[in-house]
Amino acid sequence: MADVTMRIWRGDANGGDFQEYTIAQNEGEVVLDVIHRIQATEAPDLACRWNCKAGKCGSCSAEINGKPRLMCMTRMDDLPEGTVTVAPMRTFPIIRDLVTDVSFNFAMAERIPAVLPPPMPEGGYRMFQEDVERGQEFRKCIECFLCQDVCHVIRDHEDNKEHYAGPRFFIRYAELEMHPLDTNDRRDYVRQEMGLGYCNITKCCTEVCPEHIHITDNAIIPLKERAVDAHYDPIAWLGRKIRRQTKRTAAEAGVQPAP
Amino acid sequence: MTEYEHHDYDVLIIGAGGAGLRAAIEAKQRGLRVGIVTKSLLGKAHTVMAEGGMAAAMGNVYPEDNWQVHFRDTMRGGKMLNNYRMAELHAKEAPDRVYELEQWGALFDRTKDGKILQRDFGGHRYARLAHVGDRTGLELIRTLQQKVVSMGTDVFMECKVLRLVHDSAGRIAGAVAYWRPTGEFVTFRAKAVILATGGVGKSWKFTSNSWESTGDGHAMALWAGAELIDMECIQFHPTGMVWPLSVRGLLVTEGVRGDGGVLKNSNGERFMFNYVADMFRAETAESEEEADKWYADHSAGRRPPDLLPRDEVARAINNEVKSGRGTPHGGVYLDIGSRRSAEYIRRRLPSMYHQFMELAGVDITREMMEIGPTCHYIMGGVKVDADTAATRVEGLYAAGEVAGGMHGANRLGGNSLSDLVVFGRRAGTAAADYIEGGGGPVDFATGEVDAAIAEALAPFTREGGESPYDIQRDLQEMMQANVGIIRNGAELEDALVQLDGTFTERVANVTVTGGRAYNPGWNLATDLPSMITVSKTVTRGAIGREESRGGHTREDFPKASAEFGTFNLAHRVSGGTYEGEFSVARSPLLTMPDELKALLEEAK
The missing domain is CATH 1.20.58.100 (Fumarate reductase/succinate dehydrogenase flavoprotein-like, C-terminal domain)
Incomplete structure (x- = not known):
């Protein structure tokens, strides 16, 4: 096969630039294979983050020819002929080369109020497949953070990171909201503290999701509806006051966290 | 001695896969100060690669299943080389560990009456694997990760431990590590250390393991004075991808066979019928008709030979290829497309469908997969006490793949995820008991730190x-x-x-x-x-x-x-x-x- 030229961003927090590497390629290879071969031959200190090389761990996120993708699931022969450009995710601070500091995401994960199921009955909980499937779609998430990378709210506005969970965590909030066992009400929290309203449903996140999760349609839009209902709908508000049929906060429900 | 960043903990856990996280939860619940160190980001550990499920005799699909049958299957699968006590504890405790995951938010696939669904796997007499499609490992690690985070545990990510550190009496006193992002060194002093570092597959060319599986815990334990057992017992998983070359070794879940897929050679023959060892003959189907009936109803026939334990299947595939009945790329065929509907395959095996479609250009709902054995798992590991996961070095514990004994000479599919949570929990409990009983180092051997850093x-x-x-x-x-x-x-x-x-x-x-x-x-x-x-x-x-x-x-x-x-x-x-x-x-x-x-x- 013909050689390929890779334009790879090299540098650190102080700056950097693209460097070109021309290298042989083999049939069926993905971008990560070529990066690995560059490491093993020309640039042993070329930094890239990866683990499973099977699209299951979500470590090797990068921007390939300008598009946020997993390097391990992007076949070289699916890219247009010519130079292939590989850059780090733009939304997160650079550590080195293709590796970014994604600690924003772990900080957001820490701020999620935990799942609170009722005590487990003898013989285990009963849940039905159609009820768990809604949450299962969101639990496919491999935390590659490509959706966070592409989301304009934080990609173009650094100061929004303080109070914006981002698509990855909106699907987590949606999953918990739809969880058949959970009793914790996070609807006001996700609207007031986690910036749900900033999302203007451009669906960029859905487009880049390697797990093909319908982030916008199945998670964010229903979550917005539920959060808004919780706050504004006077009939729902009255109904809750009278009948208390919706989720309560953990304290209201008097639920002890599972052991 | 040069000054380094330093942290003090009661329990230091090395590794953030299923075993490490489960151990952390246990120690944290005892009110101890817990630090977790991982070479990667949290949630990326090799546990995430586990596909098929976790074995636990809950009896949700076959009520006649119980811990005794699970114990028996595990010992026979391990060719009786197992630490029987580990196999016994594992079989008894696995169901509780699965149910507990549901309390922490896991969403397993369900039976019609709303219980946790269980799937067939090689070597298990009954359908026994709790699962979520073919991404059970992801469910396990995410559930444990979310629990650990909600408890406010300190996690040192992208931090590589170089060596364990002793006190002057030979007890474990902590570890020395470096931060991968900066290359700066960091020392941890701890009363107890739990190794949960996973496997060793990266020493082989064709492996399903990620770069992390370099056997750090095996090596550090040995260097620190512990023993390793059964190291020769390496599991070559029968079904790894063989083409394209760049993904050779990538895992194809045993769930494909559990859900009806069969192995064929280049003559189209279901060759596994020719490889039934005497030990398994009485319980294995003799004909294709009998085997096919079994999938729908386990009382209507005996198990297909495609679902023999992994060592048997891997050797059979190896022999077919050597005998000239292999595929163009040196594997054999795995066929589910002609046996199950496309809708069924996409629902039950979504990541296999995508993996082959995107990496090999093969549509497994219509075409056969080319597969061959891949280095997958080490049964051997640190010799531990079954009940406490304690090694022979005071204060050092090991759980999960890094520990030896549980699986004997061969591990059954599905017994790994359950191993992680059963013995991860036990290691956490034992470390906490040790500390509460006054255990811990008297000092910290800085000479070992300096030597490790110099090296x-x-x-x-x-x-x-x-x-x-x-x-x-x-x-x-x-x-x-x-x-x-x-x-x-x-x-x-x-x-x-x-x-x-x-x-x-x-x-x-x-x-x-x-x-x-x-x-x-x-x-x-x-x-x-x-x-x-x-x-x-x-x-x-x-x-x-x-x-x-x-x-x-x-x-x-x-x-x-x-x-x-x-x-x-x-x-x-x-x-x-x-x-x-x-x-x-x-x-x-x-x-x-x-x-x-x-x-x-x-x-x-």
Whole structure:
């Protein structure tokens, strides 16, 4: 096969630039294979983050020819002929080369109020497949953070990171909201503290999701509806006051966290 | 001594896969200060790769299932080399560990009446694997990760532990590590250390394991004075991808066969019927008709031979290929497309569907997969006490793949995820008991810290040495060729000469370029001492075990020997490094109580 030229961003927090590497390629290879071969031959200190090389761990996120993708699931022969450009995710601070500091995401994960199921009955909980499937779609998430990378709210506005969970965590909030066992009400929290309203449903996140999760349609839009209902709908508000049929906060429900 | 960033904990956990996270939860619930150190980001550990499910005799699909049958299946699958007590505890406790995951938010697939659904897998008499499609490992790690985060646990991500540190009395006192992003060193003092570092597959060329599986915990435990057992017992998973070459070794879940997929050779023959060992003949179907009936109703026929334990299937595939009945790329075919509907396949095996579609351009709902054995799992590991996960070094515990004994000579599919949570929890409990009983180090051997740091930094200043990538590649190729799925005395001896000779010299002479901040060449250089240590013990074990049993096949000793079935091979090293003197000794198996023996007899 013909050689390929890779334009790879090299540098650190102080700056950097693209460097070109021309290298042989083999049939069926993905971008990560070529990066690995560059490491093993020309640039042993070329930094890239990866683990499973099977699209299951979500470590090797990068921007390939300008598009946020997993390097391990992007076949070289699916890219247009010519130079292939590989850059780090733009939304997160650079550590080195293709590796970014994604600690924003772990900080957001820490701020999620935990799942609170009722005590487990003898013989285990009963849940039905159609009820768990809604949450299962969101639990496919491999935390590659490509959706966070592409989301304009934080990609173009650094100061929004303080109070914006981002698509990855909106699907987590949606999953918990739809969880058949959970009793914790996070609807006001996700609207007031986690910036749900900033999302203007451009669906960029859905487009880049390697797990093909319908982030916008199945998670964010229903979550917005539920959060808004919780706050504004006077009939729902009255109904809750009278009948208390919706989720309560953990304290209201008097639920002890599972052991 | 130079001052380094330093942290103090009650329990230091090395590794953030299923075992490490489960141990952390347990220790944290006891009110202890817990630190977790991981080479990668949280949630990326190799556990995430587990596909098929976690085995637990809950009896949700077949009420006749119980811990006794699970115990019996595990021992038979392990060819009776297991630590029986670990197999017993595992079988008894796995159901509670699964239910507990649901309390922490896991969403398993369901039966029609709303219970946790269980799937068939090789070597398990009943459908026993709790699962979520074919991404059960992801569900496990995310659930544990979210629980650990909600408890406010300290997690040191992208931090690589180099070496364990003792106190002056020989107890474990902590560890020394470096941050991968900066290359700066960090020391941890802890009253107890739990190793949960996973496996060793990266010493082979074709493996389902990620870069992390370099056997750091195996090596560090050995250097620190613990013993490794059963290192020769390596599981080559029967179904790894073989094409394209760049993904060779990538795992194809056993769930494909559990859900109706069958193996075929290039003549279209379902060859597994020709490979049923006497031990499994009574419970294995004799014809395709009988096997196919079994899928719908386990009482209507016996199990298909495609679902024999993994060692049996891997050897059969190897033999078909060697006999000239392989596929164009040197594997055999795995066919589910002609046997199940496209809708069923996409629902039950979504990630397999995508993996083949995106990486190989193969539509598994219509076409057959090309598969072959891939280095997947090490049954061997740190010798531990079954009840406490304690090693022979005071204050040091090991759980999960890094621990040995639970799986004997061969692990059944699905028994790994359950192993992680059963023994991860036990390690956390035992470490907490040790600390509450006043256990812990009296001081911290700074000399060990300085030596480890000097060794780690040496490749930067060494002149004229070799690239770590070249050494790794050659080691992988040599181990694949000489210490692979089928072994013989001459090749093993040759491997040992190379390992003790040239490879030891080459590792000692590795050179790296660039700086310390996120330098993958340097990171690899610091993994090489673990990889060669593991390779030396695997090879020594394989030479010592002059028989074929489970994940250890000797063509010069093709049968299992009754004598060799009575002991494990236990390794030690003097000097605390990969350059030290390695020794192997026979370590008798525990004596099984009569009531457990009876279970194995009854079930024959």
